[in-house]
Amino acid sequence: MKPFYLTPENLTNFIQAALREDIGDGDHSSLASIPAEAQNQARLLVKGNGILAGVELAEMIFREVDPNLQVETLLKDGQKVQIGDVALTVTGKAQSILTAERLVLNCMQRMSGIATYTKSLTDLIAGTNAKLLDTRKTTPNFRICEKWAVLIGGGVNHRYGLFDMIILKDNHVDYAGGIERAVKATQEYLKRLGKDLKIEVETRNLDEVKQALEVGGIHRIMLDNMTPAMMKEAVQLIGSRFETEASGGITEQTIRAVAETGVDYISVGALTHSVKSIDLSLKATKL
Incomplete structure (x- = not known):
């Protein structure tokens, strides 16, 4: 059972506020350089050892940016990871993948650091x-x-x-x-x-x-x-x-x-x- 604060509404509000902070009036780098119809794929690579966290949140972020993005999770929250592991793949509109990229990484990197240190102390x-x-x-x-x-x-x-x-x-x-x-x-x-x-x-x-x-x-x-x-x-x-x-x-x-x-x-x-x-x-x- 999840704690009271992890409601869909609270998580959506957080994601939307974070995206507004990052995107503003548009992801002009992606809009300018990548064809609107381009379809691509990306892998989320682990470059450090520890406990993975934020996978479930990453799925929500990708979905909020573009409901048509397809995310395949290969590792779950709480799993022990090492350099070279692939946590997930995302497939779909290239512009959407790039727009979501930094928020996904910012959240998962910090959450994974916290989960790792928490596990070490426990x-x-x-x-x-x-x-x-x-x-x-x-x-x-x-x-x-x-x-x-x-x-x-x-x-x-x-x-x-x-x-x-x-x-x-x-x-x-x-x-x-x-x-x-x-x-x-x-x-x-x-x-x-x-x-x-x-x-x-x-x-x-x-x-x-x-x-x-x-x-x-x-x-x-x-x-x-x-x-x-x-x-x-x-x-x-x-x-x-x-x-x-x-x-x-x-x-x-x-x-x-x-x-x-x-x-x-x-x-x-x-x-x-x-x-x-x-x-x-x-x-x-x-x-």
Whole structure:
């Protein structure tokens, strides 16, 4: 089952906005140089090793540009790929293939990079109970693809935006006058609006963990920038009362130790803000 944000409407809106950004009043390079009636084929070549992502989206992009384009997918989202693999072929009007080319590549290259890094981190915490989460540290107007890529790589989506879950972070707590005030004000707000949203509270030390436990009425406690030793103590304090999430500068070198503290989730902003894209290219072939 796909997450709520991956609706046909949302994906179509994203594709149409991206095409408007790129095409403007016309793909004049293709319109000027390629005969309108020309029919051709192209192969999407993999030029790096990793996890492929964005194939399903690429099909949608080609279809949006020209419903008559024929796409044959040879590899699926989530498959391990290596240099020289062919992910798909597209056949049809040459002008249409060229117009869709860059958007397809831009999306698939970045999505594949995210999926690859996500898979590498999930492998590092294999055998523990911890699940890998993404964050809202995404590219504006490209979040739908980046969150999707995390799922393809084996990770779990955190909240999609500010609207579908409440996280009371350090600034919220400080502005509100402490954890108790922040949580109680939030509970009253949700009751007043008739909203049913999960509440997560960020904590920076064991004292704040105890404050969160005391006020209660929350769903998850975030353990931010704590050492593994402190995190383990916090997990023991919390027990099974609330879910736990580790956050803050977690790297490939530290993620295993964090997972072994017993936390339920580990959020890593680098999944979407610091990845290297997988190189892909669309190469013309003759029919």
